Amino acid sequence: MYRTHFVSEIGPELEGKEVEIAGWIFNVRDLGGKKFLLIRDKTGLGQAVLAKDSPSFSLANELSQESVVKVKGKVKADKRAPRGAEIHVEELELISKAKSPLPLDVTGKVKADLDTRLRERLLDLRREEMNAVIKIQSVAVKAFRETLYKKGFYEIFTPKLIATGTEGGAQLFTVIYFGKEAFLAQSPQLYKELMAGAVERVFEIAPAWRAEDSDTPYHLSEFVSMDVEMAFSDYNEVMHTLEDIISNILEKVRSECENELKALNYSLPEVRFPLKRITYSEALEILNGKGIDLKFGDDIGTPELRVLNEELKEDLYFVTDWPTLSRPFYTRAKNENSDLSESFDLIFRFLEIVSGSSRNYRREVLENALKARGLNPSSFEFFLRWFDYGMPPHAGFGMGLSRLMLMLTGLQNVKEIVPFPRDKKRLVP
Amino acid sequence: MYRTHFVSEIGPELEGKEVEIAGWIFNVRDLGGKKFLLIRDKTGLGQAVLAKDSPSFSLANELSQESVVKVKGKVKADKRAPRGAEIHVEELELISKAKSPLPLDVTGKVKADLDTRLRERLLDLRREEMNAVIKIQSVAVKAFRETLYKKGFYEIFTPKLIATGTEGGAQLFTVIYFGKEAFLAQSPQLYKELMAGAVERVFEIAPAWRAEDSDTPYHLSEFVSMDVEMAFSDYNEVMHTLEDIISNILEKVRSECENELKALNYSLPEVRFPLKRITYSEALEILNGKGIDLKFGDDIGTPELRVLNEELKEDLYFVTDWPTLSRPFYTRAKNENSDLSESFDLIFRFLEIVSGSSRNYRREVLENALKARGLNPSSFEFFLRWFDYGMPPHAGFGMGLSRLMLMLTGLQNVKEIVPFPRDKKRLVP
Known part of the structure; x- marks a missing residue:
């Protein structure tokens, strides 16, 4: 199946466990040579980390906002991540790539008027x-x-x-x-x-x-x-x-x-x-x-x-x-x-x-x-x-x-x- | 309000209690000078008894099938009644008199074809x-x-x-x-x-x-x-x-x-x-x-x-x-x-x-x-x-x-x- 866990289930108590999550790319940050993927599913936001030496590292550039991905990896406790844990990516699958730019900002930072919202519903x-x-x-x-x-x-x-x-x-x-x-x-x-x-x-x-x-x-x-x-x-x-x-x-x-x-x-x-x-x-x-x-x-x-x-x-x-x-x-x-x-x-x-x-x-x-x-x-x-x-x-x-x-x-x-x-x-x- | 009890709640444990029920006349039988009213509400059938000397006795002749009535009276245990109890009527109100004969038999004894049933739905x-x-x-x-x-x-x-x-x-x-x-x-x-x-x-x-x-x-x-x-x-x-x-x-x-x-x-x-x-x-x-x-x-x-x-x-x-x-x-x-x-x-x-x-x-x-x-x-x-x-x-x-x-x-x-x-x-x- 597509996942073993919802992102809200990923916490420090799963330390070391191999899990699979799936969802939408909320954003990707580049920090110290690593890529931090914030992934949204119906339960909220979760974090996955892509190391520079990962075979999937190059794919990270393809991860436009709202693209659908599946991630497999081990859970590591980390206080800075949502719910105190993140997934260290072993496999990354880009299931459905989203066009960019998006016609509406899903993060909610850029406000849109009601007509636009209903058109890009x-x-x-x-x-x-x-x-x-x-x-x-x-x-x-x-x-x-x-x-x-x-x-x-x-x-x-x-x-x-x-x-x-x-x-x-x-x-x-x-x-x-x-x-x-x-x-x-x-x-x-x-x-x-x-x-x-x-x-x-x-x-x-x-x-x-x-x-x-x-x-x-x-x-x-x-x-x-x-x-x-x-x-x-x-x-x-x-x-x-x-x-x-x-x-x-x-x-x-x-x-x-x-x-x-x-x-x-x-x-x-x-x-x-x-x-x-x-x-x-x-x-x-x-x-x-x-x-x-x-x-x-x-x-x-x-x-x-x-x-x-x-x-x-x-x-x-x-x-x-x-x-x-x-x-x-x-x-x-x-x-x-x-x-x-x-x-x-x-x-x-x-x-x-x-x-x-x-x-x-x-x-x-x-x-x-x-x-x-x-x-x-x-x-x-x-x-x-x-x-x-x-x-x-x-x-x-x-x-x-x-x-x-x-x-x-x-x-x-x-x-x-x-x-x-x-x-x-x-x-x- | 229209009632104190549903008919399915009338049982011998209510012996002597004054209750009010409301529902549809399912049928009326005349036995030994008394009238036995079978009354249907959403919970089933219940029995009410009208004595010959009751002021409502004459009204009993008006009680066509499917007429809507309200009955007030005392509960008496009686093994022959549904659920072992009946109501001895003190007040009877004919709320809504049904025309007779009915175009469809509600008791289900006389079968009707589907077209008739859907017309008289x-x-x-x-x-x-x-x-x-x-x-x-x-x-x-x-x-x-x-x-x-x-x-x-x-x-x-x-x-x-x-x-x-x-x-x-x-x-x-x-x-x-x-x-x-x-x-x-x-x-x-x-x-x-x-x-x-x-x-x-x-x-x-x-x-x-x-x-x-x-x-x-x-x-x-x-x-x-x-x-x-x-x-x-x-x-x-x-x-x-x-x-x-x-x-x-x-x-x-x-x-x-x-x-x-x-x-x-x-x-x-x-x-x-x-x-x-x-x-x-x-x-x-x-x-x-x-x-x-x-x-x-x-x-x-x-x-x-x-x-x-x-x-x-x-x-x-x-x-x-x-x-x-x-x-x-x-x-x-x-x-x-x-x-x-x-x-x-x-x-x-x-x-x-x-x-x-x-x-x-x-x-x-x-x-x-x-x-x-x-x-x-x-x-x-x-x-x-x-x-x-x-x-x-x-x-x-x-x-x-x-x-x-x-x-x-x-x-x-x-x-x-x-x-x-x-x-x-x-x-x-």
């Missing part, structure tokens, strides 16, 4: 910071699932090719499906509701699409949506479930990604549970008190959320009980006041990262909700008809993975998070 | 067998990830909207992307290779699409692909990794889904590891020996694999070293004979459930491989250019989740597995 993803983002995301989705498995949820996969848009057809991408028109799902909303009507507790992590016209740091045409739906439940229980999920994610990222957070020079927000909850009406009052002119029914946008964040002095908080008509048709109104709904957004500072609600489960209520939004119930018959056959009360939420990742990495733009982001001008690489 | 998914399929799948994907986490793999999400088809454009669905043409990814192949070129070990579980014209029990237009890619590796190591994955999946389904396998009346195949490996050439010899006329380069189709399965007496086996030109352009040829490739299929009886290989990692080899297949390297420049910047040798595989599920459930058609399957004639529900 493979090299960008090899930077320590992007390695950290990829690992933190993997740990976060693992922690998300862990909490749900414990609570008896099943992971599901719902269709992405659909005949009707979830919320009425805006911003849908059209697919040519065997000569007919189909659409890419904006969210698994209606299908996850149906699945909850069969097996009660479900979640899904899958792509979703919106034809976003605008270019913001928080929107993409293709994004990963983390969805939860539970039967015999309401928005209060769902908020508790979400708190358990967020708490587990923060704990796992904190404990398993210490080096990655250091690489990003970022500290996770200190969050106290239960999270602060304020109603939409209370938020309006606070904002009105700060001289911001918002009326009932108006959306609370990013600039207003920034003010709210300052006033509340909380990094992570719920805004609940939104006006019914400002939410999608499947949102359940409150019993005591139908102008308000059993709904919530989870806000990180000034950014909505989760949106959830209790759902309507009576057919006639759903039909009226559709009409009230100018939508035609007959287009939703594929969904509505199931409400004739015993749909339980249910509730759930959808979380944007890359928005969550802004909270977990301190990055400012979801295009930095997603390895190959898709927007109006980007379909390649 | 929500009711079909409530059947015990389909509940079992959903749970087994959730346990299987969890076990798949578990093995990979342990080996240091990261979970990734690659783009599904792409500019060029992976294997040259056949069977792609077209998407109208901001007035331009884009495609739905047939597989994450090229992107997972790039990610392996950055962080070495990656996996992804995500939808993929093929415009399948034919109607078979093993093909869908939209399917879930489970993909693994690892750097500094080859097909032998990948086959070992896959064996570890399959072994863990079988173990976890066996131990966590005993009741579900019973509901499906199915026993998992007894599989010995390491799995049997035969080369393509050996397979051809065996088949030729049985009078089947196949020449080098011919595909080994389902009918031939049935014969092979009988001859080998193995439920699960690898066929390795396929002709290079019968595999996609990214497949690496063998050093000692470039007509053969470092490739494998994993076969369950007569069905390919996984396909994998060592991958090409030299640009000129990739360009030649594209040309040899009549493809134009310049269409793949977005992929090829990264091979100038240090791509390591790598290898991986793709597994079809619903094909794997045929092995785990004994079902015969992937359309039964997928809750809402998509094919040439199905886009709804």
